[in-house]
Amino acid sequence: MTNHEEGKPNGAENDNNKSELEDTTAVDIDLPDESKTQLINGGAGEDHPEKFKTAIVDPGASSDGEASFNGLGKDEVLQYANDPFWVKLRWIMFILVWIGWLAMLVTAIAIIVLAPRCPHRPDLKWYHTDNVYQAYAKSFKDSGDDGIGDFKGLKDKMDYITDDLKTNALWLSAVYKADKDSSGMGVVDHKAIDPEFVKDTDEFRSWVKKQRKEGKKVILDLIPNQTSKKHLWFEKSVNQEGDYKDYYVWADGDKTKAPNNWKMVDSNDSAWTYDATRKGWYLHQFSTDYPDLNLNNPKVVEEIKDIMKYWFDAGVSGFNVRQVEYLVENPDLTDEHDDHRHQTLNYNGTLTFLEELRKVAEDYSDKPGRERVLYATVHHANGAQIKSYWGTEGNERLHIVAPYMGQLGDSACDAKCVKEMVEKVISEETEEEQWLGLQVGDQDMSRITSRLAEQDPVNYGHRLVNAHALQLLLPGTPLVYYGDEFGQRNGNGTAPGKFHSPMQWDNSENAGFTKKGVNPYIELSPTYETDNAGVGQVIFKDMTPFVAYQTLTELRKEESFQFGKTKLCTVGDNVLMFSRHADRFPYFITLVNMGASEVTVSPSDLKCLDTKDEAKVSFHSRDEKVDETLDMEDQSVHLAAFDVVVLKYAAED
Incomplete structure (x- = not known):
């Protein structure tokens, strides 16, 4: 078919050819070998110079002459695909990728194996790491001037x-809410607070809940x-x-003869009293009123x-179970056959009862840091x-x-x-699974400073620092009775009231417990002017018991004191030494003369x-040489009378 038949003049065809040539772009291409030449030229196989210009017609080229490669x-x-050059290149790249991947794998394994491991930390609860401070409610601080x-x-x-x-x-x-003198x-x-302490129990419950939200614990x-009559x-x-009818331990019988020979805990009197209304005997191990x-x-x-749940719901963090050794007695009311208490003391039923209490506490221990705790003094x-x-x-x-x-601070109890x-x-x-409470005083015993002062009127303060070191640095939770931190002594009067004497805040009249001219509800200690929280914080030549308490409390935060293993030994009769060592943490040796x-x-x-050969002094009861480094290979440690020294050693790999 001619151009004329197509309806196109010859000039138009020439114009098209000219346009195609204008869209042709010259490109410089390096051709290092025949294979590449063939690839570019569609396999023609002709010889080509190292550099040449070839025309690549790009149907999609733009009118301004810009070329594209399809x-x-x-x-x-x-x-x-099977060309030797490309096969070889593919294998080289494949091998390089695998070598790189294996190198990264080996490097990662080496880092895991050779890098220092994170030291093991046991799952400690708040009651493992904190001190517990016991305050006797009506003896702590009077704000009402009564x-x-x-x-x-x-x-x-x-x-x-x-x-x-x-x-x-x-x-x-x-x-x-309890009997006045009990x-x-x-x-x-059990669900009401003593109205002399706070008139509105709900106000107290709200405060407890607020403390818990702030991370503070109320026990x-x-x-x-027992209860009151x-x-x-x-x-x-x-x-x-x-x-x-059966909420209390009752026994039938003639009113002239007690059901058995059980005695009260603190006396040789019968543990039974006859009630004329019921015409039966009720058991009371501690008082006829209880x-x-x-x-x-x-x-x-x-x-x-239910009582536990009531207070747990209010935010209470735990309970001290009182008189735990006497809770359950033999229901058969069998006579004691000797002077020991086999039927009422540490009786097996107590253990079953405690298991029931523990279940309640666990049900309320819903989050880390919010666990509920049960403990008791034995x-x-x-x-x-x-x-x-x-x-x-x-x-x-x-x-x-x-x-x-x-006996931790008793002068009659030496290092051995x-x-x-x-x-x-x-x-x-016990260190891993069974946690100890460390207690040297409470509301039922003579205060530790009074005991020490009676035994050694001159050195009782130094002996109190000894007791602080043992209570705060041995494994367990310190249970600290109010005032013991600075050396409060028993009040005047009779037991047990004198063990609950008002807190001694300063050396003013009434020790800062209540205002001048007001008679405290119970007598003060006669030494409050020298033994009080205010004077205790003053730095003298020798460290006061209070400052020692504060310093040792800070030291107790070290991992080795929190969960380290304990080893004890003695030097002669008077020097007790113990180490606290947690793997891969700095560890400590405490020396107590x-x-x-x-x-x-x-x-x-x-x-x-x-x-080890080198140690640093972390604590000294006379505040000497603290932070000094000692050469333990050649250097001895000199302890003055009643000195306490804590040495710190570097962590072991």
């Missing part, structure tokens, strides 16, 4: 507990062994009303659990019985058991005596604790 078609790519400590006074002094003592856990004792033990209502006493339960039990609850009765157990139990109060997996009981350790006492309750098992003479501890003496 690449190879499928057939062309397949044609050269001589009785009250709720507002307590709130006004909370900064002292949290800031000066560096603790967030307050154990508040004798706070329930030291809080004759409870009338109360739980008194499941004025308690509604007992009044109904006397009248044998419904289920209340009848014993029948904890063998499941309904009574549920009542105690005065009359052997090693096996103490361990039974912790329980076993699946039968957990108390979180913390505090064996009586009042203390070592033996501590080793009875500390083992690898419990005698009135100077002692030199040689490097060979320290070898029983696996020391």
Whole structure:
């Protein structure tokens, strides 16, 4: 067909050819070998110079002469898939990728194996790491000018507990509505606060909840062994009303003869009293005014659990279970066959009861840092019985058991005596799973400073620092009775009231507990002008017991004191040494001279604790050489009378 037939003039065809040539672009291409030449030229196979110009017609080129390259078609790519050059190049790239990947894998493994591991930290709860400070409610601070400590006074002094003592856990004792002279033990209502302390129980509950939200802990006493005779339960039990009939331990019998030969705890009097209304005998191990609850009765157990829930709902963080060794007695009321208490002391039923309480506490331990705790002081139990109060997996009981350790600061108990006492309750098992409470005083015993001052009127302050070091640095939770931090002594009067003497804030009249001219509800200690929180914080030549307490509390935050293993040994009769060592953390050795003479501890003496060649002084009770580095290979440690020195060693890899 001619151009004429197509309707196009010859000139138009020429114009088109000219346009195609104008769209042709000259491109310089390097051709290092024949293979590349063939690839570019569609496989023509002709010889080409190293550089040449070839015309590539780009149908999609723009009118301004810009060229584009459309690449190879499928057939062309397949044609050269087996070309030796490209096969070789692919293998090289494949091998390089795998070598790079393997190199990264080896490097990652080397980092994991050779890099320092993170030190192991056990899952510690708040009650493992904090001190617990016990305050006797009506003896802490009077804000109403009536001589009785009250709720507002307590709130006004909370900064002292949290800031000066560096603790967030307050154990508040004798706070329930109870018989006036019962030291809080004759409870009338477990769900009401003593109106002399605070008139509105709901106000107290709201405050407790607020403390919990702020990360502070409030702990109360739980008194499941007994109530006051004025308690509604007992009044109904006397009248044998419904289920209340068996809420207490009753026994039938002639009013002239007690049901058995059981004796009261603190006297040789019978533990039974006849009630003429009921015409039966009720058990009272501590006072005729405090009848014993029948904890063998499941309904009574549920009542105690309900009390716990009531206070847990209010934000209470735990309970100190009072009189734990006497809670459950033999329901058969069998006579004692000797002078020991087999039927009422550490009786097996107590353990089952504690398991029920533990379940309630666990149900409320919903978040880390918000766990609920149960603990108790044990005065009359052997090693096996103490361990039974912790329980076993699946039968957990108390979180913390505090064996009586009042001898920690007793001048009659030398270093070997203390070592033996501590080793009875500390083992690898107790350090890992069974947590100790460390207590040297409470509301039921003579204050530690009074005991020390009676034994050694000259050096009692130094001995108190000894006791602080043992209580704060041995494994366990320190349970500190108010005023012991600076050396408060018993008040005037009789026991147990003199153990609850008003807190001594300063050396003003009435020790700052209440205003001048007001008579405190209970007598002060006669030494309040020298033994008080204000004077205790003054730095003298020798470190005061209060400053020592504060310094040792800070030191206790070190990991090795929190969860390190403990090893004890002695030098002679008077020097107790113990190490606290957590793997891969700095560790410590504490030296306590419990005698009135100077002692030199040689490097060979320290070898029983696996020391290293170099140590730094972290604490000195006379505030000497603190932060000084000692060469423990050649240098001895000189301890003055009643000195306490803590040495710090570098962490081991």
